[in-house]
Amino acid sequence: MVKFLLEKDTWQEVIDSLSKNKLRSILTMVGVWWGILLLIALLGSAKGIENNFNARFKNYATNSLFIFSGRTSIPFKGYQEGRRIKLNLNDVERIKENISGVEYVVPSIQVQMTLSRNTLTSNFTGRGEFPLLDILAKKDLVWGRNINQQDVDEQKKVIVISDDFYKQLFEKGENPIGKMVKSEKVSFKVIGVFEAVNFGGPQIDFDIPFTTAQQLYNRGNDVDLMMITGNPSFEINQIDADIKLLLKNIHGIHPDDNRALNGFNLGDRFEQLTGFLIGMQFLTWFVGIATLIAGVFAIGGILLISVKERTKEIGVRRALGATPYLIKRQIIVESVSISLISGVLGIISGGLILMLVNKLAAQGEDAFMRNPSVSNGMVLLALIIITVLGTLIGLIPATKATNVKPIDALREE
Amino acid sequence: MLEIKELHKSYPIGDSSLHVLKGINLSVKQGEMVAIMGSSGSGKSTLLNIIGMLDQADSGEYILDGLLIKNLTEKKAALYRNKFLGFIFQSFNLINYKNALENVALPLYYQGMKRKDRQELAMFHLEKVGLVDWAHHLPKELSGGQNQRVAIARALAANPKLLLADEPTGALDMNTSYEIMEFIQQLNDEGKTILMVTHEDDIAHMCKRIVRLRDGVIMEDSKIDQVRAKKNV
Ligand SMILES: Nc1ncnc2c1ncn2[C@@H]1O[C@H](COP(=O)(O)OP(=O)(O)OP(=O)(O)O)[C@@H](O)[C@H]1O
Numbered sequence: 001m002v003k004f005l006l007e008k009d010t011w012q013e014v015i016d017s018l019s020k021n022k023l024r025s026i027l028t029m030v031g032v033w034w035g036i037l038l039l040i041a042l043l044g045s046a047k048g049i050e051n052n053f054n055a056r057f058k059n060y061a062t063n064s065l066f067i068f069s070g071r072t073s074i075p076f077k078g079y080q081e082g083r084r085i086k087l088n089l090n091d092v093e094r095i096k097e098n099i100s101g102v103e104y105v106v107p108s109i110q111v112q113m114t115l116s117r118n119t120l121t122s123n124f125t126g127r128g129e130f131p132l133l134d135i136l137a138k139k140d141l142v143w144g145r146n147i148n149q150q151d152v153d154e155q156k157k158v159i160v161i162s163d164d165f166y167k168q169l170f171e172k173g174e175n176p177i178g179k180m181v182k183s184e185k186v187s188f189k190v191i192g193v194f195e196a197v198n199f200g201g202p203q204i205d206f207d208i209p210f211t212t213a214q215q216l217y218n219r220g221n222d223v224d225l226m227m228i229t230g231n232p233s234f235e236i237n238q239i240d241a242d243i244k245l246l247l248k249n250i251h252g253i254h255p256d257d258n259r260a261l262n263g264f265n266l267g268d269r270f271e272q273l274t275g276f277l278i279g280m281q282f283l284t285w286f287v288g289i290a291t292l293i294a295g296v297f298a299i300g301g302i303l304l305i306s307v308k309e310r311t312k313e314i315g316v317r318r319a320l321g322a323t324p325y326l327i328k329r330q331i332i333v334e335s336v337s338i339s340l341i342s343g344v345l346g347i348i349s350g351g352l353i354l355m356l357v358n359k360l361a362a363q364g365e366d367a368f369m370r371n372p373s374v375s376n377g378m379v380l381l382a383l384i385i386i387t388v389l390g391t392l393i394g395l396i397p398a399t400k401a402t403n404v405k406p407i408d409a410l411r412e413e
Numbered sequence: 414m415l416e417i418k419e420l421h422k423s424y425p426i427g428d429s430s431l432h433v434l435k436g437i438n439l440s441v442k443q444g445e446m447v448a449i450m451g452s453s454g455s456g457k458s459t460l461l462n463i464i465g466m467l468d469q470a471d472s473g474e475y476i477l478d479g480l481l482i483k484n485l486t487e488k489k490a491a492l493y494r495n496k497f498l499g500f501i502f503q504s505f506n507l508i509n510y511k512n513a514l515e516n517v518a519l520p521l522y523y524q525g526m527k528r529k530d531r532q533e534l535a536m537f538h539l540e541k542v543g544l545v546d547w548a549h550h551l552p553k554e555l556s557g558g559q560n561q562r563v564a565i566a567r568a569l570a571a572n573p574k575l576l577l578a579d580e581p582t583g584a585l586d587m588n589t590s591y592e593i594m595e596f597i598q599q600l601n602d603e604g605k606t607i608l609m610v611t612h613e614d615d616i617a618h619m620c621k622r623i624v625r626l627r628d629g630v631i632m633e634d635s636k637i638d639q640v641r642a643k644k645n646v
Pocket residue numbers: 424425426431433451452453454455456457458459460
């Protein structure tokens with residue numbers, strides 16, 4: 001077989017047969033090329049979307065949840081409905097003490113400020129934070145550093161701002177570290193810039209030390225939002241339910257009241273998104289394979305047209321002394337070569353499309369894709385698929401024509 | 414050369430079957446030139462195809478060159494066809510995308526002959542049929558007579574012992590038919606055994622023996638005086 005593949009005659013026959021049957025060759029090539037191109041482009045794009053999700057989630061502890069308060073929707077224990085619930089630092093301690101499986105509880109205070117610098121002024125929403133938050137929902141820093149424990153302990157007037165914030169109050173390229181921004185009450189020194197991530201809820205444009213926010217706005221023991229992480233071995237949904245039950249008890253909320261405490265469970269969302277991703281990958285494979293199958297059918301149709309002509313030719317060759325093995329070998333080499341050539345072209349053009357997609361749809365912060373690409377494994381798989389397809393494409397007419405008596409093959413008109 | 418005893422063949426048609434050959438007995442010696450005649454549907458082609466191992470008999474004995482042809486694997490059959498037999502068909506059966514030379518060289522390819530030797534030998538046979546100048550033309554660029562000469566060259570290429578021709582002149586006009594017959598007679602002069610099916614009396618009389626089929630049996634088998642094609646041209 002190897003010797004056969006190295007012989008000039010073999011390839012002469014292949015080239016003859018392919019080039020003298022141009023229409024058939026071209027249609028087959030287009031079919032395989034298109035199928036592989038779509039498969040590569042689809043898989044690469046799906047990978048790009050997946051990469052994007054992974055990049056966005058990489059900074060979050062996925063077994064975590066946010067809780068913030070709202071208003072009651074059911075009257076309970078003599079209270080009217082519509083009562084505003086206020087969470088506080090005691091709740092934080094109670095959760096830590098009473099709920100099993102809780103790892104961290106990090107409170108924060110929501111702050112609205114009008115901030116200005118030189119002549120530029122803008123409204124921003126931010127939070128008073130503990131440094132621990134960075135462990136749970138890590139922000140990517142463009143410049144400087146995050147709030148640290150010392151900032152909190154000493155109630156420092158320092159601020160970490162988002163890149164959006166930076167764009168609004170600073171010149172492009174200007175180093176903001178050490179610069180001052182003024183609020184209604186005090187001036188803050190900028191110590192860092194982070195990349196804003198929007199993750200449901202209001203966008204957060206700055207962080208200041210928790211204690212600074214507490215003192216500036218007279219918030220006492222108030223807590224607006226808690227971020228809670230669970231031990232990996234605990235079910236985050238169970239922790240979520242336990243905490244809500246505890247808080248409902250403390251604050252006199254009806255057990256069925258779903259409005260008084262809000263929040264979302266990152267674990268849940270992550271699961272949903274992972275599910276979505278898996279679904280998408282599945283869909284991609286499905287579409288890709290369906291395309292390939294459609295391609296095979298298209299090629300099969302072409303084959304059927306050519307099969308009669310081919311059958312007769314094979315009959316002639318058999319009359320001249322070609323064994324079925326020789327015939328099958330020749331036709332399979334022929335169809336595998338044509339499939340491989342068009343398949344490799346498909347892989348290359350699929351790759352080019354991915355490069356184009358990368359340029360057009362995967363640049364910048366808001367892009368829904370990141371680095372769309374296919375792995376070597378995928379390419380290998382595609383090549384295997386092509387080879388199998390090619391073998392089948394050739395094997396069907398070859399088997400058909402060698403299984404009948406030579407005279408029947410010859411009689412075919 | 415060839416020995417056939419009580420050969421039967423029928424084709425299934427729907428639920429019933431059509432009994433085409435009903436006990437053929439035929440013996441052909443080396444160097445004979447036999448015409449098989451008979452009305453349309455009498456089973457001439459069927460008999461020739463069985464002799465050519467393109468088809469199989471249902472029962473009976475067929476010995477070719479001392480070899481019992483029975484239940485051969487397709488591989489063996491292909492080998493024998495390649496070594497012993499040359500075919501000439503009414504519709505030429507050339508491969509349409511190969512030129513004359515490549516068509517003639519094809520049986521040699523299946524013998525495993527080297528490309529260069531193959532082309533040389535093919536050219537030699539094309540020369541014999543007077544088509545050297547047409548060696549690189551495709552079948553569609555050649556006339557019917559020329560195509561049949563290419564087919565004859567191809568049948569000869571592998572130097573077979575037995576030439577089988579099914580109405581080799583059936584698609585040709587009279588002059589061309591005689592030209593082709595001249596070649597075939599020449600081959601027979603050189604010692605090739607030839608079996609051909611024909612409808613035409615004049616063509617049949619250019620052979621040395623006529624076998625007539627009717628209703629699936631041989632009803633007449635006689636030696637004749639060969640008419641040379643040459644003087645008729
Ligand atoms: N593959 C087949 N299936 C069914 N019937 C067939 C088949 N081949 C031939 N026959 C039938 O067998 C009979 C003999 O056919 P054959 O081709 O041998 O005739 P023939 O003598 O060569 O006729 P012609 O002079 O017309 O070529 C015919 O009636 C034909 O219809």
